[in-house]
Amino acid sequence: MTPPDAETADASRHDARFHATSYLRFLRLAFRLATEGSWLFYAWMFVLTCIALVGTHAWAVQVRDGMAVTAMTDHVSWGLYIANFTFIVGLAAGGVMMVIPAYIYHDRDMHDTVIIGELLAIASIVMCLLFVVVDLGRPDRFWHIMPFVGKFNWPISMLTWDVIVLNGYLLLNLHICGYLLYKRFLGETPDKRWYVPFVFLSIAWAISIHTVTAFLYCGLGGRPFWNTALLAPRFLTSAFVAGPAFIVVVLQIIRRMTKMKIGEGSIRTLVGIMRITILINLVMLVSEIFTSFYTGGSHGVSAKYLFFGHHGHGALVPWMWTSVTFSIIAAILLMRPKVHEHLWTLDIACVLGFAGIWIEKGMGLIIPGFIPSTLHEWVEYLPSATEWKITAGIWAGGLLIYTLLLKVAIPVFSGEANKLSN
Amino acid sequence: MNDTSQGCGSNCSCKGGGGARDDSLFSRRNLLKGGAMTLGAAAFAKALSPLAHWTREETSVEEFLQKHYRELTKIDLELVLKRLEKDAKENYGTDVTITDHRPQKGVKFGYALNLSICIGCRRCAEACHHENNHDRATSNSYIRVLEMTKGSMDMEKGNVHYDHPVPHPDRFYMPVQCQQCDNPPCVDVCPVEATWKEEDGIVVVDYNWCIGCRYCEAACPYHARRFNWKKPVIPKDEINPNQSYLSNRIRPQGVMEKCTFCLHRTRDGRMPACLEACPTGARVFGNLLDPHSEIRKVIDTKRVFVLKEELGTRPSFFYFFDE
Ligand code: SF4
Numbered sequence: 001m002t003p004p005d006a007e008t009a010d011a012s013r014h015d016a017r018f019h020a021t022s023y024l025r026f027l028r029l030a031f032r033l034a035t036e037g038s039w040l041f042y043a044w045m046f047v048l049t050c051i052a053l054v055g056t057h058a059w060a061v062q063v064r065d066g067m068a069v070t071a072m073t074d075h076v077s078w079g080l081y082i083a084n085f086t087f088i089v090g091l092a093a094g095g096v097m098m099v100i101p102a103y104i105y106h107d108r109d110m111h112d113t114v115i116i117g118e119l120l121a122i123a124s125i126v127m128c129l130l131f132v133v134v135d136l137g138r139p140d141r142f143w144h145i146m147p148f149v150g151k152f153n154w155p156i157s158m159l160t161w162d163v164i165v166l167n168g169y170l171l172l173n174l175h176i177c178g179y180l181l182y183k184r185f186l187g188e189t190p191d192k193r194w195y196v197p198f199v200f201l202s203i204a205w206a207i208s209i210h211t212v213t214a215f216l217y218c219g220l221g222g223r224p225f226w227n228t229a230l231l232a233p234r235f236l237t238s239a240f241v242a243g244p245a246f247i248v249v250v251l252q253i254i255r256r257m258t259k260m261k262i263g264e265g266s267i268r269t270l271v272g273i274m275r276i277t278i279l280i281n282l283v284m285l286v287s288e289i290f291t292s293f294y295t296g297g298s299h300g301v302s303a304k305y306l307f308f309g310h311h312g313h314g315a316l317v318p319w320m321w322t323s324v325t326f327s328i329i330a331a332i333l334l335m336r337p338k339v340h341e342h343l344w345t346l347d348i349a350c351v352l353g354f355a356g357i358w359i360e361k362g363m364g365l366i367i368p369g370f371i372p373s374t375l376h377e378w379v380e381y382l383p384s385a386t387e388w389k390i391t392a393g394i395w396a397g398g399l400l401i402y403t404l405l406l407k408v409a410i411p412v413f414s415g416e417a418n419k420l421s422n
Numbered sequence: 423m424n425d426t427s428q429g430c431g432s433n434c435s436c437k438g439g440g441g442a443r444d445d446s447l448f449s450r451r452n453l454l455k456g457g458a459m460t461l462g463a464a465a466f467a468k469a470l471s472p473l474a475h476w477t478r479e480e481t482s483v484e485e486f487l488q489k490h491y492r493e494l495t496k497i498d499l500e501l502v503l504k505r506l507e508k509d510a511k512e513n514y515g516t517d518v519t520i521t522d523h524r525p526q527k528g529v530k531f532g533y534a535l536n537l538s539i540c541i542g543c544r545r546c547a548e549a550c551h552h553e554n555n556h557d558r559a560t561s562n563s564y565i566r567v568l569e570m571t572k573g574s575m576d577m578e579k580g581n582v583h584y585d586h587p588v589p590h591p592d593r594f595y596m597p598v599q600c601q602q603c604d605n606p607p608c609v610d611v612c613p614v615e616a617t618w619k620e621e622d623g624i625v626v627v628d629y630n631w632c633i634g635c636r637y638c639e640a641a642c643p644y645h646a647r648r649f650n651w652k653k654p655v656i657p658k659d660e661i662n663p664n665q666s667y668l669s670n671r672i673r674p675q676g677v678m679e680k681c682t683f684c685l686h687r688t689r690d691g692r693m694p695a696c697l698e699a700c701p702t703g704a705r706v707f708g709n710l711l712d713p714h715s716e717i718r719k720v721i722d723t724k725r726v727f728v729l730k731e732e733l734g735t736r737p738s739f740f741y742f743f744d745e
């Protein structure tokens with residue numbers, strides 16, 4: 001597939017006009033690839049569009065009628081949106097777990113599949129940004145948070161850091177993926193100078209997006225449940241379970257649905273990562289639980305509420321035990337020798353691990369931070385129908401974007417698109 | 423390179439092996455695609471229609487473009503105040519005056535509360551509710567009164583939902599409101615500087631700049647901030663018409679609000695509404711920089727303490743026992 005090196009020399013001689021026309025052709029091809037497919041593809045897109053529509057409408061109503069349509073209160077002032085935001089930042093960071101083996105350890109199998117992880121990062125960041133927007137009481141004032149135009153409280157506010165790192169990560173991945181695909185489309189070898197530095201930057205950046213997101217919470221002294229140094233490491237570890245778990249499933253779907261060759265090695269490497277990270281994550285959970293329950297005090301009150309409830313308040317108890325059970329089952333399943341050859345076991349482990357962390361890092365982390373409140377009032381929270389609709393809508397939108405990106409990238413990357421066009 | 427360009431322009435298909443296809447702009451396939459996309463776009467426009475209504479009714483170009491309070495010139499501000507008064511008239515059907523009260527030189531406000539004589543009648547909370555034009559439906563107030571069990575200062579043992587004659591002999595009462603911290607975490611976290619500490623120590627919010635992210639509400643350790651989950655509802659004859667830009671004017675939907683030590687009164691030399699409503703005289707308010715003020719006398723002669731001192735927020739709100 002890779003053209004001879006002689007062509008690289010050619011590449012440097014292209015002038016701006018050449019790129020102007022061929023980039024347009026590239027976009028045209030991308031558009032065509034993205035809008036053509038089997039009936040299954042159309043049905044999938046149709047369903048996702050419908051869910052996204054329901055979410056969009058629910059959001060418009062929320063803006064009109066106020067956030068009273070959510071179940072949030074002055075006591076629990078962040079809910080399902082921020083919970084999903086936190087989890088999905090992890091998904092975006094987790095995508096980079098394909099990049100490290102591919103570029104640092106020159107894993108050949110990974111090289112062919114790395115783009116799948118990078119595209120996941122793009123789709124996830126878009127979802128993150130959407131989750132932040134739907135959580136705003138005044139989305140019409142979004143420009144206030146833009147540097148230079150509005151008033152950007154940098155470097156004091158951690159949220160401004162998050163805005164920077166998330167958008168930076170989005171741009172980095174857009175550049176890397178866009179550049180590699182365009183070069184493939186031209187049939188040229190990508191120039192290392194134009195992407196390798198960015199790839200390494202994106203690895204460091206992936207760590208930073210999740211660390212900064214953890215700092216959003218653990219920097220708040222008034223919320224003992226979050227105020228722990230373990231938060232950022234825990235975030236990273238669980239991200240490196242959820243990200244690979246998602247990608248393992250996606251790789252198998254791609255193997256079934258397209259002609260792309262997915263090497264055994266990719267899945268094996270990802271499974272190797274998950275096996276360890278899921279255990280580390282459980283160890284950290286145990287150490288958090290020990291500190292909370294053995295010492296007691298204010299840090300312990302929320303944790304106790306989370307796992308066992310408090311005087312008849314126990315909305316989160318079933319969530320949390322589901323999460324713990326899922327994670328433990330996933331960890332055990334992943335220990336099965338040669339699990340990458342037993343696809344059913346592997347898939348169940350991935351789904352359980354993913355769902356377990358979605359709860360642990362979402363509802364299980366954000367909500368107990370507010371319960372009891374800072375004046376020790378016990379007000380519980382369970383998401384309202386509006387919140388579920390909007391959340392489902394954003395997930396559908398994210399999957400829609402991811403599907404389209406893969407739909408373009410896979411044929412271009414494998415050279416199939418070029419062969420056909422010749 | 424060239425054959426790529428030709429080929430791609432005319433004949434590519436991701437399905438592969440499909441053979442030559444009609445590629446004209448008006449092929450059946452393209453028409454179908456175009457139709458589906460138009461339909462999709464129309465559906466999204468329809469789904470967003472509640473927004474159009476809201477934009478028309480609740481916002482305006484002037485409001486959208488309004489600058490941060492601290493960047494408004496005198497003339498800008500004048501226009502903004504006029505506009506807000508007009509909006510209040512349209513929305514609530516009553517005439518109000520909205521003024522801009524600035525901090526006075528040489529003043530830093532402090533508040534102290536005598537826990538020995540507070541009887542937990544919640545009249546301060548009620549006065550706040552009316553003075554600050556709070557939403558009637560939620561009976562919102564910036565003050566929460568905790569009923570505490572004797573023998574403990576732990577808020578864990580406190581209860582805000584008590585419902586029996588006060589004072590209960592086995593309990594004492596602790597009203598909590600914004601502590602106007604000198605090191606306010608709520609100000610640090612705000613991503614858009616919509617909330618800040620003024621020279622006289624009062625932490626304020628520009629209700630027209632806040633984006634409603636509620637980060638400050640998560641950061642405040644004293645549950646002092648309130649969010650406008652919906653547009654406040656107040657019958658027009660109950661509205662307090664003496665309003666100030668940074669304090670008790672009726673807040674828009676979707677923004678944060680908080681106690682401002684009634685700056686529309688205190689910056690005019692009057693006392694906060696909660697103090698005037700207190701039947702026991704448990705509340706002491708004044709200028710911390712004036713050595714002869716009553717608040718200074720309390721701090722100098724009583725053993726005062728602040729809430730959650732270990733968090734380093736440095737409150738300007740003090741509590742003391744006095745028997
Ligand atoms: S009490 Fe809360 S709202 Fe008031 S200044 Fe302190 S942190 Fe801010």
Ligand code: SF4
Nearest residue numbers: 612632633635636638
């Ligand atoms: S809710 Fe408003 S005041 Fe509070 S942090 Fe967000 S933008 Fe700032």
